Every structure is written in structure tokens, then in C-alpha cells.
Amino acid sequence: MTEQQLRAQMVSLARSMFERGYATGGAGNLSLKLPDGNFLATPTGSSFGRLDANTLSVVDIDGNHLSGDKPSKEVAFHLAIYRNNPACNAIVHLHSTYLTALSCLEGLDPDNAIRPFTPYYVMRVGQLPVIPYLRPGDPQIATELANRAGDYRAFLLANHGPVVTGTDLCDAVDNAEELEETAKLALMLDGKAIRYLTAAEVTALKGRGK
Numbered sequence: 001m002t003e004q005q006l007r008a009q010m011v012s013l014a015r016s017m018f019e020r021g022y023a024t025g026g027a028g029n030l031s032l033k034l035p036d037g038n039f040l041a042t043p044t045g046s047s048f049g050r051l052d053a054n055t056l057s058v059v060d061i062d063g064n065h066l067s068g069d070k071p072s073k074e075v076a077f078h079l080a081i082y083r084n085n086p087a088c089n090a091i092v093h094l095h096s097t098y099l100t101a102l103s104c105l106e107g108l109d110p111d112n113a114i115r116p117f118t119p120y121y122v123m124r125v126g127q128l129p130v131i132p133y134l135r136p137g138d139p140q141i142a143t144e145l146a147n148r149a150g151d152y153r154a155f156l157l158a159n160h161g162p163v164v165t166g167t168d169l170c171d172a173v174d175n176a177e178e179l180e181e182t183a184k185l186a187l188m189l190d191g192k193a194i195r196y197l198t199a200a201e202v203t204a205l206k207g208r209g210k
Ligand SMILES: O=C(CO)COP(=O)(O)O
Pocket: 026, 027, 028, 029, 042, 043, 044, 045, 046, 071, 072, 073, 074, 093, 095, 136, 137
């Protein structure tokens, strides 16, 4: 895809998420790798419902602002993931309701906030490590994500929300939506006797694609 097509794709996927309630107000941010090796990101404070293809931010791998509006305050953690996971070409960060609710619970397993009970969660995300609470924009979030980026496709920022990677922006958005619905189901099922997938069932799903 050309840079113009990628800009249009970011605007339309963001609006779609906004219209379906995955993003509200000015929360969340998106980024993707451009054909020239730089990165397109949502501007800080922007609403997913009102992005403008011509004012999206462009930064290089070192975080230098090259063009467009001032980038997201979280662009450093996006870049930390790209540096450490060559398979990642796009990132979605949301404050979506169910994942954010989950991120506020005490006693989450730091290695995996959602024990698998449906196959698509395993196929698209696999495991959801928890990053300890840091204020939005704290540079330490980038350090924490850099340490785990090579091993996981999504992360849950405690008391904040999800960070989800993809091979392109469509894939990252689909992964984020699957993860949000999985969190919704996990909270709906709280206190009920869930039949979790067995270790063998989880293993059989890994590496089978989507
Ligand atoms: O989600 C956000 C902070 O974590 C939104 O910040 P930005 O508006 O700077 O992208």
C-alpha cells in the first residue's frame, strides 16, 4: 500500500472503532510502519472519530517528529515495540471498556491476564502479559514493553488499557477487537464455572493462523 492509502486506512479504521464504541473521547492511539521505514501515528489528543489524513504525525524510529501534528505522547512505547518485534507493522492502543475494567482488577496473573477459554483469543493473541501501572506518557512504559515485545502480540497496561500489535493495521484492529470481546466474556463469566481450554487444546491452536 502507498503512504496515501495507509493514511486513508488509519482514518477509516479509527472512525470505525470510534463509531462502534471501542474508542471514546481523545483516548487511545494508533501507529503503523510506512513504506519508507518511518512511522505514521495519531496526533496527541486526537479523537478516533475525527482524524484528518493530512495532519497525521510522522516520526522516525528514534522518535524525531518529521511532519504533521504533534505525535501521541505514547509514540515512544510504539517505537519500542517496532524495534524489538520485526513482525509488527502496526499497533493499536485503546481504553476500551472491558479490557480497561480487567486492567483495574487486583490479582491478575502478570504473565497472562486472560486464561484461554475460546480458540480465537489463542489464535490471534495467545497470551496477555500485564505491565505494572505507570502514568500515561511515562517513558518507563517503553522500557517495560521493549523487554516483552519479542515474545507477545498484546499487552495490558495496568489501570489503563490494552496495547495490541499486528502484521498491518487491519490485523492489529481485528486482534484488538477479538481481545476486547474476550475480556467482555471473561467479565460476564466471572464467578461461573468456566471450562477453560486444556493445555493440549491451546497447543493445537498455536501456529495455525487465523
Ligand atoms: O491513550 C492515551 C494516553 O495513554 C492518549 O494519549 P495521546 O492523545 O497523546 O495519544
